[in-house]
Amino acid sequence: MIGDEIRRLRLRKGMSLTQFAERAEVAKSYLSNVERNIQTNPSVHILKRISSALGVPFEVLLRPERDVVHEELDPEWRDLLHNLIESGIPKRDMRVFLDFTRWRLAQERQLQMAAPEDEKQKELHS
Numbered sequence: 001m002i003g004d005e006i007r008r009l010r011l012r013k014g015m016s017l018t019q020f021a022e023r024a025e026v027a028k029s030y031l032s033n034v035e036r037n038i039q040t041n042p043s044v045h046i047l048k049r050i051s052s053a054l055g056v057p058f059e060v061l062l063r064p065e066r067d068v069v070h071e072e073l074d075p076e077w078r079d080l081l082h083n084l085i086e087s088g089i090p091k092r093d094m095r096v097f098l099d100f101t102r103w104r105l106a107q108e109r110q111l112q113m114a115a116p117e118d119e120k121q122k123e124l125h126s
Contacts, residue, residue: 001040006050
């Protein structure tokens, strides 16, 4: 329900209900009722205030799917993505890069796991 989503987002932001009410300029008791799904049909006006206070797009609150993670991107990641898009790098090329990076990291992990075994072998032959 919408109240569960609002509460989840508020807690993710580390906001108390009092702070949330102040930022949204909505009565604390009303927000408490929304979060507890007592008030299940807040107005569009209230939802806009809530979304603004949470720093999320208004539409996030209206999505019926609750399994989708609605995390705000770290500003550094957002800038990086924006720069990638502006530079014209095709998505296909980024996928190739990601696949290569995953492969390289897997190779490094295998080498790190093999290193202790190599040390044991050296000690046995010493």
